[in-house]
Amino acid sequence: MSVAAAMTAPGETPAIEPFPLRGRSLFAEGSRLSDLANRFGTPLYVYSRAALESAWRAFDDALAGVPHQVCFAVKANSNLGLLDALARLGSGFDIVSGGELERVLAAGGDPARVIFSGVGKSRDEMRMGLEAGIRSFNVESPSELARLAEVAHEAGRVAPVALRVNPDVDPKTHPYIATGLESSKFGIPIAQARDLYARGAGMPSLRMAGVGCHIGSQITSLEPFRDALARVVALIDELAGDGIEITEVDVGGGLGIRYRDETPPSPAEYAAVVRDALGGRPVTVFLEPGRSVCGNAGVLLARVEYIKDNGGHRFAIVDAAMNDFIRPALYGGWSRIEPCERRDGEGRAVYTVAGPVCESGDFLGRDRELDIREGDFVALRSAGAYGFVMSSNYNSRPRAAEVMVDGDRVHLVRRRERASELHALESRLP
Ligand code: LLP
Numbered sequence: 001m002s003v004a005a006a007m008t009a010p011g012e013t014p015a016i017e018p019f020p021l022r023g024r025s026l027f028a029e030g031s032r033l034s035d036l037a038n039r040f041g042t043p044l045y046v047y048s049r050a051a052l053e054s055a056w057r058a059f060d061d062a063l064a065g066v067p068h069q070v071c072f073a074v075k076a077n078s079n080l081g082l083l084d085a086l087a088r089l090g091s092g093f094d095i096v097s098g099g100e101l102e103r104v105l106a107a108g109g110d111p112a113r114v115i116f117s118g119v120g121k122s123r124d125e126m127r128m129g130l131e132a133g134i135r136s137f138n139v140e141s142p143s144e145l146a147r148l149a150e151v152a153h154e155a156g157r158v159a160p161v162a163l164r165v166n167p168d169v170d171p172k173t174h175p176y177i178a179t180g181l182e183s184s185k186f187g188i189p190i191a192q193a194r195d196l197y198a199r200g201a202g203m204p205s206l207r208m209a210g211v212g213c214h215i216g217s218q219i220t221s222l223e224p225f226r227d228a229l230a231r232v233v234a235l236i237d238e239l240a241g242d243g244i245e246i247t248e249v250d251v252g253g254g255l256g257i258r259y260r261d262e263t264p265p266s267p268a269e270y271a272a273v274v275r276d277a278l279g280g281r282p283v284t285v286f287l288e289p290g291r292s293v294c295g296n297a298g299v300l301l302a303r304v305e306y307i308k309d310n311g312g313h314r315f316a317i318v319d320a321a322m323n324d325f326i327r328p329a330l331y332g333g334w335s336r337i338e339p340c341e342r343r344d345g346e347g348r349a350v351y352t353v354a355g356p357v358c359e360s361g362d363f364l365g366r367d368r369e370l371d372i373r374e375g376d377f378v379a380l381r382s383a384g385a386y387g388f389v390m391s392s393n394y395n396s397r398p399r400a401a402e403v404m405v406d407g408d409r410v411h412l413v414r415r416r417e418r419a420s421e422l423h424a425l426e427s428r429l430p
Contacts, residue, residue: 030408043320043400049295062271068285076290076385081413083107094288098125099416122205152205162210167231171216180215214252229277250286291385298384321355323394340377
């Protein structure tokens, strides 16, 4: 198996082309995508273990020499096989629910490397985290801090805490995924943080060790990170003056990826901003990348069921829909769509690629020039993050299967749902 490595600057981990075109066929490492589609059926998510691991390592390598822990954001892709692969590299995990904690533990993740984020932790979730012995709770409000102190006290434990501050920085991304603006529900306004640290420091069931921030997702320039970190570092210095020593800084996730023609900074460039901002302060750095680790390590395969012309508009109706991949419908997301097997180009036409769901918003791509026929397989790229995890059973569609390609081997890491399983938890009236 040879995985093409793209050109990179010296010292950077090479980016991997995980789904290369060889001859007329698209591959995932050693497997032809059309073979996988035939063998496992469609819709099918396909992940490349090599791409996943090289993206994770790019973050880990970029912070060599600085005490740090990369905590993969489980929300981006919570498949057990994928979490297992990352846990074996030594990854920690950023979770936002008890369900994600259970997944991390089931995948063999180390609870001592888990960070619990999120604005709405329940008492039960706090108890689960304390019992598992997680590394830190990222607390997002005064009420949450008080609740955590109570729950930890009842459990006879000391909860490790970082306050997630909201630095009021515009990440210049889609409004639904901007989280560090004053008007968003996330974090504690940075101006209120000092008071809250002082309050927390007086609570014996809490250990106020860290500060965190996460300003948004799919961020494609360094400025917002630089601005946010400058504010966080200023806070650390003020707290030191108050006698509160911060030993852990969680810089969040949010680094963008290339879907189309974006030019996001590399993990190495991003890490340089983190190093600069911290200026040698003796802290352990936590990172919570999600999309940038798994986004381009996955594709979604679909079969072209029908080709139809409606009033001069040409549609390719495929067997994957908005329930399988909601990013185009929800955020106007764009992902490259390509045939798994190339034809000669004679039949090129411009298509809306749409699914079987009964909504006009159900499309995977518009205005795509493709040479395809009914029965062909197509691959939608950059589907490894916020793909399967956001899928649903809308229209009573069983969710897709997922496979992980590893060199010449292929592992089915989630079998396809059966239609009968979709109503197995429901009952008729007595
Ligand atoms: N940490 C926290 C606290 C977060 O809220 C998030 C993402 C991350 C880390 C990971 O961010 P990433 O590195 O993946 O950008 N469904 C949307 C993205 C939602 C992101 C929510 N928070 C999408 O498909 O674009």
